[in-house]
Structures are given as C-alpha cells and as structure tokens.
Amino acid sequence: MKQISVFLEKKQGKLKEVTDILAKENISIKAVNLNEASDFGILRLIVDNIVKATEVIEQNGFSLTLTDVLKIEIDDEIGALNKIVTLFNENDINIEYCYTINSDNKGSFIFKVNPTFFNKAKKILESNSISFE
Numbered sequence: 001m002k003q004i005s006v007f008l009e010k011k012q013g014k015l016k017e018v019t020d021i022l023a024k025e026n027i028s029i030k031a032v033n034l035n036e037a038s039d040f041g042i043l044r045l046i047v048d049n050i051v052k053a054t055e056v057i058e059q060n061g062f063s064l065t066l067t068d069v070l071k072i073e074i075d076d077e078i079g080a081l082n083k084i085v086t087l088f089n090e091n092d093i094n095i096e097y098c099y100t101i102n103s104d105n106k107g108s109f110i111f112k113v114n115p116t117f118f119n120k121a122k123k124i125l126e127s128n129s130i131s132f133e
Contacts, residue, residue, distance in 0.1 A: 001133045002050050003069045003110065006043040006062050010036065018043060021060050027053045031101035031110055046071070046101055046110060068118055070111045071101060071133040072125065081109065084130065091124050093117045 008014040031046040047053045057064055074080040096112040113121045125132045
C-alpha cells in the first residue's frame with residue numbers, strides 16, 4: 001500500500017488547504033498522521049485514490065513523497081498489536097513508525113518499516129497468517 005507524505009510549512013491553514021483540495025476532488029482520507037519538525041510538518045495520508053490525490057496535491061504547490069507501508073489488520077483484543085511488534089522485533093525488522101487506520105470491525109495499523117526489510121516483513125506476516133495490504 002502507498003502512503004502520501006506531504007511537507008507542510010508551519011503556518012496556520014496549511015492542513016486545511018490539503019484537506020480542502022482532497023474534499024473538493026471527492027477523495028476520501030482513510031488515515032492521517034501529522035508530525036512536526038523544526039520548520040515544517042509531515043502530513044501522512046492513506047486515501048482511496050492515490051493517483052488522483054497525488055496529482056491534485058502537487059498541482060496545488062505542495063511537495064510530497066510516496067512511501068510503501070503495510071496496512072495490517074489485527075483482532076480487537078489485548079495483546080494483538082504486541083504480537084505484530086514482537087514478530088518484527090524477533091526478525092530484526094525495525095519499525096520506523098506506525099499509526100491507526102479506519103477499518104471495518106477490525107483494528108488496523110499502518111507500519112513503516114525499513115525499506116531493506118519490507119519484503120521480509122511481508123513474508124513474516126504471510127507465514128503467520130496475518131492479513132495485510
């Protein structure tokens with residue numbers, strides 16, 4: 001699955017500009033994560049139409065990157081997230097960040113792992129019968 005990372009100036013209204021653009025184009029935001037750095041913010045988005053979203057965001061003057069991430073569905077129960085984190089840890093896969101995403105009747109998380117270990121992470125999930133995109 002692809003994630004859009006948009007670089008935002010630390011100025012009031014920049015987040016609104018991006019959400020306005022997406023709303024105007026009828027693009028649904030499925031997950032959002034906003035982090036700040038010293039002079040800018042990084043807005044991470046999972047959307048229903050990655051191609052159109054990327055196009056309209058760039059057309060409106062924002063810089064962005066696309067990143068491969070894993071959307072992992074887990075049962076809504078105690079320890080479910082820990083199971084995934086443990087699997088990655090035991091297999092020397094570094095989690096760079098994670099955040100939640102809306103999903104039907106399941107808990108879902110977006111995981112960014114080191115690109116060197118991306119395919120290894122997918123194989124581990126498959127071998128443990130864990131659903132992911």
